[in-house]
Amino acid sequence: MTGEEGFDRRIEPFRTELLAYCYRMLGSAHDAEDLVQETYLRAWRAREQYDDTRSSLRTWLYRIATNACLTALGVHGRRPLPSGLVAASDPLGPLVRGEHAAWLQPLPDPMVGAGDPAGAVIDRSSLRLAFAAALQHLSARQRGALILRDVLGFSAAESADILGTTVASVNSSLQRARTRVKEVGVQRERVDEPSAAEQRAWVERYMKAFELADVEGLKRLLTEDVLMEMPPMLNWFSGRTNYGLFMEWVFATAGKDWLLREVAANGGQPGFAAYRRVGDGYVLHTLQVFTVNSAGISRNSVFQEPDVFATFGLAVGLDERGLALAEE
Secondary structure, three states: OOHHHHHHHHHHHHHHHHHHHHHHHHOOHHHHHHHHHHHHHHHHHOHHHOOOOOOOHHHHHHHHHHHHHHHHHHHHOOOOOHHHOOOOOOOOOOOOEOOOOOOOOOOEHHHHOOOOHHHOOOOHHHHOHHHHHHHOOOOHHHHHHHHHHHHOOOOHHHHHHHHOOOHHHHHHHHHHHHHHHHHOOOOOOOOOOOOHHHHHHHHHHHHHHHHOOOHHHHHOOEEEEEEEEOOOEOOEEEOHHHHHHHHHHHHHHHOOOEEEEEEEEOOOEEEEEEEEEEOOEEEEEEEEEEEEEOOEEEEEEEEOOHHHHHHOOOOOEEOOOOOEOOOO
């Protein structure tokens, strides 16, 4: 084995956790993939400069990835969800597209090996959409300090090395980040979060009611303060009644004939792709990712962006049998 082959073998095991890290930093699965590729290219070019007496290989790779992420964030800025950007809207009001907004995007579980033994190193709670959205309220360096210290468990000295700053600066950024995340009311660890099987069961019941266009059945599965948002639209609202009003409008305008396909995102959050009847087949309409607590479905994040569909590998159309149609 050559030295170059040995270097490749040593750095490859870190790819998945670096992808999860870049996703937390950037809020985009596609951008995270690009930044990991850039990280590995930079590492390859600098392989002769790595000194194992100064830092571990893992720390060195995180330093390269962090520099790439900070540069990207300096250009693209934050990716919010509508509920973190504008006031709640009327569920029967006109849909308003957020022009030029870059939205937080969901992360397909297969990209980080969620559910597989190899993916066990990834902290699932830190990939949840709500936590990812909370990170968007932080500055780039606050985001880095919080993830490195509280999620990944790096020491203050290691985090300072990775961020290219001082321990005092890291501690200050970390304190500010913790305060801000607390202000937006998000906790990584939810004591009332049901098991993955229980969450899936809630959403399976929701899917059955959805396929029947049974709005009352949907409402019975929701918490009283359920929140729905739907990027790229600015519209969002909360409450079981508002949710029901909106779903009545959806079935009245988009029809009552649907095919649904299960997905899993952001460290085990259940969801589905919804295809609505158009002519002799079905056309991809939305990707929906759910947050479930002990009282029911508390949040539905509905995505309708081509980039998100592509990241999840969703067919744009299905035939009568539910088979993917060839794209032209």
